[in-house]
Amino acid sequence: MAGDRVALITGAARGQGAAIAARLIQDGFCVAACDLLVGDLEQTVERLGPDRALAVELDVTSEEQWASAVAAVVDRFGALTALVNNAGVLHRASLSEETPAGFEGSWRVNCLGPFLGIQASLPHLREAEGAAIVNTCSTGAIRPFPNHSAYGSSKWALRGLTQVAAVELAPAGIRVNAVFPGPVETPMLDPTTQSRLAATALMGRIGTPMEIADAVAFLVSEHATFITGSELTVDGGQSLQIG
Incomplete structure (x- = not known):
């Protein structure tokens, strides 16, 4: 399958990441779905179709596992043309109750x-035509939420990393953008939290995984070839609300 568009997607076992994988396959990509949840990941790849999808176990905080994952993708599909850094963890605690381990754990997954x-992907993205990176940030990197010091600060850091990477990699033809989802119907938010957020949402509901996937698909597509360093907010107006 050399020459195909090939995307590596993290956090792809379920929810938003699985939706991104399905959406990119619709657009003709081959995808490497990466996650630590191996059982869910294998089921997702089975649904996607093993001919165009590959399950890769990946701890995103491990440099060694990243090297192995990228090598597995290139070995299977012959190239890597897009990277979607979607994996993330949501950790809530007040400033007085947060721990160094809890704080650092969020940063390791969400930014490191x-x-x-x-x-790990750069050598192959440099060789690809139309290479693109999309990072999943959050409305927590636009406005502050109480009890989110670890999560919010890590997403602000990812926002900065996106901008630096966009500037540094533009001369190589690699576009780097970010999506900023608001609350979405994924396992990251328990049903009670989903209901609470929907009740106060401007549009009367929270987002669906595919609505985020559509935004990612646009940013890695030929329709966004002059877009880099962009911040695409997909939040149903959450960031417009006060308080």
């Missing part, structure tokens, strides 16, 4: 992971 992914 994307950095390691970019670094």
Whole structure:
């Protein structure tokens, strides 16, 4: 399948990441669906179709596993043309109750992971035509939410990393953008939280995984070839609300 568009997607076992994988396959990509949830990941790839999807176990905080994952993707599909850093963890605690381990754990997944992914993918993205990186940020990197010091600060850092990477990689023809989802119907939010957020949402509901996937698909597509360093907010107006 050399020459195909090939995307590596993290956090792809379920929810938003699985939707991104399905959406990119619709657009003709081959996808490497990466996650630590191996059982869910294998089921997702089975639904996607093993001919165009590959399940890869990946801890995004491990430099060694990133190297192995990228090598597996290139070995299977012959190239890597897009990287979607979607994996993330949501950890809530007040400032007084947060722990160093909890704080650092969020940063390792939400910011270090994307950095390691970019670094591991770069040799192949430099060789690709129309190469693109999309990082999943959050409305928590636009406005502050109480009890989100670890999550919010890590997503602000990812926002900065996206901008630096966009500037640094533009001369190589690699576009780097970010999506900023608001609350979405995924396992990251329990049903009670989903209901609470929907009740106060401007549009009367929270987002669906495919609505985020559509935004990612646009940013990696030929329709966005002059877009880099962009921040696409997909939040149903959450960031417009006060309080």
